[in-house]
Amino acid sequence: MINLLRYNLLSAYLIKGDKILAYSLNFDRSSLIRQLEKIRDFHGLEAEIVFNERLDEYFEEKLKGFFKYKRNLLDIDLSLYRYSEVYRELLRIPFGEVITYSDFYRRVGKYSFFEVIRALTRNPFIIFIPCHRLVRKDGKIGGYTPLGKVFKERIIEFEREIKEK
Incomplete structure (x- = not known):
């Protein structure tokens, strides 16, 4: 179990x-x-699903560091993942900022909109690969798988508050 944002x-x-x-x-x-x-199947990963309290503690500390230092502290090999360019582009969105789904889609335009959305919903490292920084054109919050x-x-x-400090 990980404690995050209460x-x-x-x-x-x-x-x-x-x-x-x-x-x-x-x-x-x-x-x-x-x-x-879904993540395993989408990316073609051969891996077991594991629940592990020590890993929970490790990831909770990494998440705290993510917010404290305003950057990803994990070393993620993006080449392992289908549509890795989508994840690379997400990492370019500055901490505490958001962009629209349509602007993001234009940045990774070699894929269909459907492919981009599927990649977002199969994010292998949510929060660390910040798909939460995407919003609808009207500024409202879209889904968050x-x-x-x-x-x-x-x-x-929370990111905006930290950024302003």
Whole structure:
């Protein structure tokens, strides 16, 4: 379990050997497992789903560092993932800022809009690869797989508050 933004979130990992290939968070164990299965299948990863308290502690510390230092502290090999360019482009969005889905799509225009959305919903390292920084054209919050709109609003606001300090 990881405590983040006053939420106690279940966490699990896709692991092959001693490598963490993905992780996810959720409010519900079966939804968490389904999300990791989708990530594994989408990216063609050969990995087991693992629940591990020591990894939870490690990732909770990395998440705290992410917000404290306003940057990703994980070393993620993006070449392992389908549509890695989508994830690379997400990492270019500055901490505490948002852009629209349509502007983001233009940045990674070699893929269809549907492919980009599927890649976003199969993000192997949510929060660290910041798909939460995308909003609709009208400025409203779109969906946020797997944690929902309320969580997405909270994380965007939290980043903005930190950025302004």
